[in-house]
Amino acid sequence: MVSSFVTLHKMSYDTEHVRNAGDTPGTITGIPTFAELLENPSLADLYTSIRQAETATGPELVETTTVSKKTVYDYLHKLEQAGLISKVGDETGTAVYTAQEFELTLTVRETEVSITPKIIEVIAQKNEYPAIERVLEDYGIVTFALAYDLVNAHSEGEVTIRQIASLTDLSPGTTYDLVEALYSVLDLGDDDSTPTTYTPDEFDAEGGDLLEEYADK
Structure with missing residues (x-):
């Protein structure tokens, strides 16, 4: 069997590694859409x-998104064809999705990272957070997922x-900008919690292999 690959930020991955979660996962077929x-x-x-929303219809999405009606329905078709959404019924002739x-599990420097819907939720807000967009554009999805x-x-x-x-x-x-952005997007920590500040001296090299230490956890 010949595997299908897509290059993204200087990396390739096999469609066999992209699966729906659940007891009986099925391979996501629309790698370009993914x-x-x-x-x-x-x-x-x-x-x-x-x-x-758990379920949504095209008209509901048209009302709540910033893209055009045509784009909403193009996106719905694209996501459905890729196996990322599915129809679960209809309301007066309107499809319910x-x-x-x-x-998607990837390995970076011997440490596994996973791309999940929670990361997609963050990516959806990247235009509002320059640090998120900068890391995705300059370093790619693998580094972003690890971060x-x-x-x-x-x-x-x-x-x-x-x-x-x-x-x-x-x-x-x-790093600090990204931590601050993700704290905001993910609502991490207490209400008054912010990432610990740093000084340049605090970034001197540490002894030991930090990546190995993190992987062991």
């Missing part, structure tokens, strides 16, 4: 809107901002 979902915030927002859960996991770990006190910078190869400033 790739667009990672880059197009409007498409990501439409998918996220359906997922958050639900979002499919999925997980996403690390920021969640940071909110639990498991890693420091210095470690996130070291593990992702992001600059200290970009």
